[in-house]
Amino acid sequence: MKKYILVFLIFSVCLSCQKQPQLLKVSGPVFGTSYSVQYYDVDGVSYTQQFDSLFTVINTSMSNYQSDSDISKLNRNEVIEVDNHFKTVFKGAKQIYRETEGVFDPTIGQLVNGWNFGSETSKTALDSIKVDSLMRFVGLNRVGLVNSTIKKPEASFIDFNAIAKGYGVDVIADFLESKKINNYLVDIGGELRAKGINLNKNKGWTVGIENPNFDGSQSYNKTLVLEDKAMATSGTYRKFKIDKFGNKYAHIINTKTGYPSKTNILSVSVIADNCMMADGYATAFQAMGIKKVDNFMAKHPELQAYLIFENDKNQLETLVFNGFKTN
Numbered sequence: 001m002k003k004y005i006l007v008f009l010i011f012s013v014c015l016s017c018q019k020q021p022q023l024l025k026v027s028g029p030v031f032g033t034s035y036s037v038q039y040y041d042v043d044g045v046s047y048t049q050q051f052d053s054l055f056t057v058i059n060t061s062m063s064n065y066q067s068d069s070d071i072s073k074l075n076r077n078e079v080i081e082v083d084n085h086f087k088t089v090f091k092g093a094k095q096i097y098r099e100t101e102g103v104f105d106p107t108i109g110q111l112v113n114g115w116n117f118g119s120e121t122s123k124t125a126l127d128s129i130k131v132d133s134l135m136r137f138v139g140l141n142r143v144g145l146v147n148s149t150i151k152k153p154e155a156s157f158i159d160f161n162a163i164a165k166g167y168g169v170d171v172i173a174d175f176l177e178s179k180k181i182n183n184y185l186v187d188i189g190g191e192l193r194a195k196g197i198n199l200n201k202n203k204g205w206t207v208g209i210e211n212p213n214f215d216g217s218q219s220y221n222k223t224l225v226l227e228d229k230a231m232a233t234s235g236t237y238r239k240f241k242i243d244k245f246g247n248k249y250a251h252i253i254n255t256k257t258g259y260p261s262k263t264n265i266l267s268v269s270v271i272a273d274n275c276m277m278a279d280g281y282a283t284a285f286q287a288m289g290i291k292k293v294d295n296f297m298a299k300h301p302e303l304q305a306y307l308i309f310e311n312d313k314n315q316l317e318t319l320v321f322n323g324f325k326t327n
Contacts, residue, residue: 020042021041021199022042031059033188039184041181058085075157077154081148081149082150086150092280093140096277097140099296100284103284107156107159114131136155137155163279163280166191169191170275172186172188185205191275192207193229207225207226208222209267209308210235212316221267221308221318222327223326224326229272230273230274231278232281253287263289265286268293268307270303270304271303272302297322301322304321305322306319307321
């Protein structure tokens with residue numbers, strides 16, 4: 001009996017000596033915005049250096065704001081081989097391009113720059129002739145991936161800004177999972193991916209959907225618990241143009257006309273399995289309009305969406321698709 005008691009005591013002591021997961025928080029600037037990563041690790045390891053290295057690799061591959069990046073070289077028609085990050089984003093962009101019938105199209109980059117919403121500033125005002133001339137080179141169907149080489153028309157300009165930030169979230173999340181970390185929340189400029197729970201609160205990760213405040217202030221429309229999913233939000237209330245009649249035009253360019261989208265949708269939040277796809281779909285839905293989003297979501301039960309829009313009386317309304325749950 002004494003032997004069994006001794007074994008039990010040793011076992012109890014060993015259990016009490018097991019390390020408890022620590023909550024670590026890492027944040028900093030990235031991609032023209034900021035990032036925040038919260039995760040639980042029994043060893044209390046900070047991965048700040050690894051995160052920064054991964055961000056550098058992604059920027060070197062796909063940042064239009066870096067003249068020496070692969071995408072900038074590609075847009076200058078230099079012959080290069082793209083890395084796996086570029087390939088993954090290109091394939092994801094192709095899928096969303098096909099599914100949205102070209103509403104999402106990264107080759108709209110020249111028009112984005114022409115309207116001064118992009119990485120390059122245009123000193124010449126666009127007119128219908130200039131827009132038509134640039135539209136001749138829009139179409140992701142004209143761009144292909146052969147092994148590690150991108151084939152495109154010389155005048156085409158590729159811009160992954162509408163999907164690369166979400167991909168950055170996935171890269172960090174995948175890195176954490178490679179370290180056997182199963183409870184985390186990754187946030188880059190409001191694009192999110194969560195897994196597990198907040199152990200301190202013993203519940204899932206609570207995140208918010210911002211109100212579309214045109215004055216730049218920050219408040220939240222709704223909150224929700226993000227469970228083993230990713231969420232991305234696209235909004236027109238921070239970057240827009242107003243014509244002489246008071247109409248607001250989104251920074252998202254209509255890929256069929258080349259002009260900024262006139263839309264009453266102010267914010268779109270999309271939940272998907274990964275943040276890259278959620279990011280791309282959110283951008284596309286912003287330009288599609290409510291009716292087309294409704295039709296699209298009926299065919300894609302794997303996605304959830306939450307829309308904030310302005311009705312005919314200039315009042316805010318919301319729409320929920322495929323069971324998007326808020327608190």
